[in-house]
Amino acid sequence: xxKFFNTLSGKKEVFKPLKEGNVSIYVCGMTVQNRPHLGHMxxxxxxxxxxxxxxxxxxxxKMIQNFTDIDDKVIERSKEFGMDYRVxxxxxxxxxxxxxxxxxxxxxxxxxxxTQHIDEIINLVEKLIEKGYAYVAEGDVYYKTEMxxxxxxLSGKKIEDLRSxxxxxxNPKKKNPLDFTLWKGAKEGEPYWYSPWGKGRPGxxxxxxxxxxxxxxxxFDIHAGGTDLIxxxxxxxxxxxEAATGKPFANYWIHNEMLRIKGExxxxxxxxxxxxxxxxxxxxxxxxxxxYYRTHFRSPLEYDENSLQEASSSxxxxxxxxxxxxxxxxxxxELFDKLIETLNDNFxxxxxxxxxxxxxxxxNNGIKGKSLTANTVKKALNILGFELKEERKNAxxxxxxxxxxxxxxxxxxxxxxQYADMIREELNKLNIEILDSKNGTKWRIK
RNA sequence: GGCGGCAUAGCCAAACGGUAAGGCGGCGGUCUGCAAAACCGCUAUUUAUCGGUUCGACUCCGGUUGCCGCCUCCA
Numbered sequence: 001x002x003k004f005f006n007t008l009s010g011k012k013e014v015f016k017p018l019k020e021g022n023v024s025i026y027v028c029g030m031t032v033q034n035r036p037h038l039g040h041m042x043x044x045x046x047x048x049x050x051x052x053x054x055x056x057x058x059x060x061x062k063m064i065q066n067f068t069d070i071d072d073k074v075i076e077r078s079k080e081f082g083m084d085y086r087v088x089x090x091x092x093x094x095x096x097x098x099x100x101x102x103x104x105x106x107x108x109x110x111x112x113x114x115t116q117h118i119d120e121i122i123n124l125v126e127k128l129i130e131k132g133y134a135y136v137a138e139g140d141v142y143y144k145t146e147m148x149x150x151x152x153x154l155s156g157k158k159i160e161d162l163r164s165x166x167x168x169x170x171n172p173k174k175k176n177p178l179d180f181t182l183w184k185g186a187k188e189g190e191p192y193w194y195s196p197w198g199k200g201r202p203g204x205x206x207x208x209x210x211x212x213x214x215x216x217x218x219x220f221d222i223h224a225g226g227t228d229l230i231x232x233x234x235x236x237x238x239x240x241x242e243a244a245t246g247k248p249f250a251n252y253w254i255h256n257e258m259l260r261i262k263g264e265x266x267x268x269x270x271x272x273x274x275x276x277x278x279x280x281x282x283x284x285x286x287x288x289x290x291x292y293y294r295t296h297f298r299s300p301l302e303y304d305e306n307s308l309q310e311a312s313s314s315x316x317x318x319x320x321x322x323x324x325x326x327x328x329x330x331x332x333x334e335l336f337d338k339l340i341e342t343l344n345d346n347f348x349x350x351x352x353x354x355x356x357x358x359x360x361x362x363x364n365n366g367i368k369g370k371s372l373t374a375n376t377v378k379k380a381l382n383i384l385g386f387e388l389k390e391e392r393k394n395a396x397x398x399x400x401x402x403x404x405x406x407x408x409x410x411x412x413x414x415x416x417x418q419y420a421d422m423i424r425e426e427l428n429k430l431n432i433e434i435l436d437s438k439n440g441t442k443w444r445i446k
Numbered sequence: 447g448g449c450g451g452c453a454u455a456g457c458c459a460a461a462c463g464g465u466a467a468g469g470c471g472g473c474g475g476u477c478u479g480c481a482a483a484a485c486c487g488c489u490a491u492u493u494a495u496c497g498g499u500u501c502g503a504c505u506c507c508g509g510u511u512g513c514c515g516c517c518u519c520c521a
Contacts, residue, residue: 010450031520041521072519073520152449155450157450157516227450227515228521231517233520259521263513265515294458294459299451299452304458307457310471311469314469350459350468353468353469354459355468358467365485434483435484436480437477437483442483
């Protein structure tokens with residue numbers, strides 16, 4: 001049984017799939033106007049976690065994650081760089097996919113792009129016009145917000161409250177300031193596609209409706225993304241899709257909280273972001289994943305440099321425990337069941353990690369078997385998407401180092417510490433660390 | 447101005463009605479020729495604050511203060 005918080009109901013609910021044993025998930029992907037940053041990665045790690053938990057529970061997951069590769073900012077910024085908007089966006093798509101592979105994120109069933117679904121988008125807009133939910137105004141098409149009786153059901157906003165808001169844009173073509181763009185007429189020099197309303201491009205929200213319905217059906221299980229998308233993006237997706245089909249759009253909505261930096265949201269427009277690919281030069285993918293997992297995905301995460309380092313130290317503790325103790329296939333079922341139960345309850349990674357560390361301590365204290373615990377933790381880490389280090393030693397060099405270490409031990413026995421220390425230092429320069437203990441000397445690659 | 451969320455040790459962070467997990471750091475110790483690593487122990491009489499409900503509250507209700515998100519492009 002998997003329970004999680006559904007933004008639509010505002011409550012934690014037991015998940016019931018549309019089709020037994022299957023889950024369809026749509027993840028709102030990036031608008032490719034800048035480099036993928038730590039905040040984006042939080043959303044995609046959350047989605048990856050959710051997917052992995054479902055898969056562990058025996059579900060067949062069909063996950064779709066889009067790239068929005070056409071919008072005002074993409075056009076604007078590609079012009080600044082003097083690049084074709086397609087080439088411009090492509091570099092960020094590539095950077096995202098590279099980073100996600102390094103992070104061991106399971107790749108979605110498909111990465112649809114807005115520009116590859118213009119026909120579907122046009123069809124959807126036509127349908128909305130036919131049904132009276134949209135109107136044409138000088139080459140643009142707008143959605144008539146007040147026509148949709150459930151408008152605001154996801155974000156908990158009321159149309160009257162929004163209307164009194166101080167920051168609604170003024171656009172004389174709109175009948176109502178809350179109406180949003182479905183199709184936008186192209187200005188001189190902008191990319192365009194032909195449509196019944198003239199040359200233009202899709203508005204921001206419509207691509208997600210078109211693509212999710214194409215790949216997952218008119219109603220699907222879960223729609224995921226960051227909390228910043230709840231309004232207006234997801235609210236508008238619901239309005240468009242449900243108006244067009246007359247059916248519920250997504251049954252469950254999962255939103256991850258924001259990553260902050262110095263008290264502000266990390267975002268492209270605030271240009272206070274740290275690119276994921278840069279961070280991955282500093283710390284390992286596992287450490288970064290653990291960094292995210294330390295905080296529940298529904299809580300804001302405040303970035304500071306030390307916390308990445310902390311996560312790194314934390315992960316080393318687990319990794320060492322496993323590499324020194326895991327052998328065989330026995331499983332501490334009580335512990336393992338507890339870990340799974342915790343994950344199945346709103347994907348509670350911080351609590352899961354707490355249980356793991358507590359179990360390691362128990363094992364070190366001899367309360368439970370070390371190997372038993374190590375195997376169990378290893379299995380849990382696998383489900384969580386950590387990739388445990390491959391043995392980086394190889395047979396020949398291993399023997400050479402063993403030989404050197406043996407000579408050094410002999411010197412130590414004869415109290416020739418000066419040379420013994422020299423060997424230790426030289427090996428250290430090669431990133432080989434000497435570990436002296438009463439049970440003999442071991443070494444490892446740092 | 448409207449809507450919503452959050453406040454737990456030096457820092458990060460669980461618990462969500464049954465008497466405060468865990469991590470990082472710090473301190474002390476075991477081991478060691480020394481060091482490092484590893485491991486062990488200690489590190490919140492108390493959960494922003496004031497009141498209420500309850501046998502019992504970090505957990506529920508109300509007030510106050512502070513922070514954040516959304517209402518505009520955003521994961």
